Amino acid sequence: MASFTHCSLLFFSSLLLCFANTFPILGSRSNFALFPVAKDAATLQYVATISHGTPLRPADLVVDLGGSFLWMDCDSGHVSSSSRLIPSCSVNCSRAKFHDSGSKSCLFKTNCFVFPNNGVTGLASVGELLEDTVAVDSVDRLKVGEITTVDHFLFSCAPAFLLQGLASGAKGMMGLGKASISLPSQLSSSINHPQKFSLCLSSSTGAVLTGNGDAIFGTELTRSLVYTPLVIKQNDYFINVQSIKINGRRLSFHGKGKLEAKLSTVVPYTKMESSIYAIFSEAYVKAAAGMNMTRVAGVAPFELCFGWKGVGNWMPEIDLVLQSEMVKWRIQGRNSMVKVSRETICVGVLEGGSEESSPIVIGGLQMEENLLEFDIGSSMLGFSSSLLLKGTTCSSFLQDSKLQQFI
Known part of the structure; x- marks a missing residue:
């Protein structure tokens, strides 16, 4: 610490x-x-x-x-x-x-x-x-x-x-x-x-x-939260992801329909079941190439890594589309990338294997600097997306x- x-x-x-x-x-x-x-x-x-x-x-x-x-x-x-x-x-x-x-x-x-x-x-x-x-x-x-x-x-x-x-x-x-x-x-x-x-x-x-x-975060922020249904199974919290987009391009998961995503504070990085990760990985590499990012060798535990030079904060945007196209959790910048050296950055999304209990597990990095409100009474999750984009x-x-x- x-x-x-x-x-x-x-x-x-x-x-x-x-x-x-x-x-x-x-x-x-x-x-x-x-x-x-x-x-x-x-x-x-x-x-x-x-x-x-x-x-x-x-x-x-x-x-x-x-x-x-x-x-x-x-x-x-x-x-x-x-x-x-x-x-x-x-x-x-x-x-x-x-x-x-x-x-x-x-x-x-x-x-x-x-x-x-x-x-x-x-x-x-x-x-x-x-x-x-x-x-x-x-x-x-x-x-x-x-x-x-x-x-x-x-x-x-x-x-x-x-x-x-x-x-x-x-x-x-x-x-x-x-x-x-x-x-x-x-x-x-x-x-x-x-x-x-x-x-x-x-x-x-x-x-x-x-x-x-409200007393800590202020009504301006708490009233601006976007809400999505919260699915609670035993003690775990899930949200339903209708689709995933990278730089606005929707990924096809071959008829899988909605994907359950578990939120976890004990998993440092988002994990995806193997078949989902393969599609995500391929699409991300294409989007990165279109932004002139140079792929380099992976650095454990990360597979998708790129040269840091010239990238800055401009990396492909990942959108988790929730109950409608209007409701999406955007993951970008510091929430999506991990700087592993002075020359290399990696995507903070890992392959979870074929035995992963949930198709997607949203990890700690993707939840950082994001105000999340778990309203248990109404079974709704409120989220702000990155507070960094709001200058705080x-x-x-x-x-x-x-x-x-x-x-």
Whole structure:
């Protein structure tokens, strides 16, 4: 993780720890809850910071858009006086297991067990379900900073081996899926937030925000979002792609019809199933040749690479056409290309293989500097396309808000 960004998050957490006891519990008066997010340079994962327990202690968690709940390694020696194990035969245990494919039976006088999953490696284990206090920042443009503490927040402990593959220093994962005990679901019910959350990822400082995003991002931007139906399968979020265009030219996928695209924060680059990637790759190379781009040897993990000289920011535009020709997610510039050396840039789209679970997986790079609003209540996804084209970034909204005193 970049040292400046990591220090910013540590500073934010330190302030939150120092002053949490002096701020009131806001409850329903809070407009939103915000978690700062930094990109880890080594793993390309997005790491959020949350403070939990009594006394409060910060924990770095890898953001998992399709995760069922928050889980962490509890064997760090930190003892929280507000932590409590959840009994097996309880309402909270039933809530936690509602979307669980494992056993939903309960045994009296035993603790509740769930199945934390590492969305990066696919590893899973058994973990005890607990409740504890978490603290979140709830600043808006009209008030000074205040800290909201949420009691009885549910999360799972997990064995240390489940941390394999996560960013250095990460203690677990922050699940943002639709499950009833995911972070957005719990905060929506605990502090009376709308049933939606926003994601603004960045190569520097971004954010996960639950509730109303107007206070941070402003109504001018939030009201300009374009919406497309959000398909939710278990805990994963999908959108339907009717077609793909490169520089305005529509690709033919031989009668495949609409393509489901899963959104993922644990996949750094967009992946396409092999047959789709082959068509995409051929069309992209033709479009690049038409723009006098010189193809060079691929650099792992990328196959489509080009000479950087003379290219600048002019690269083929990729459009994901959604429910109509008027609704499209445009991917261009920094969202489509990765500079791997002083002489070479590569397309940040990879072949996912023939066994890819979804025809398209939209990865983190393609979601960066793009405000995404997941409206769970109405099953709609709002998106801004690149904020860079609007002359701004995700981090600039945080700097312009009252949050600048924390980050």
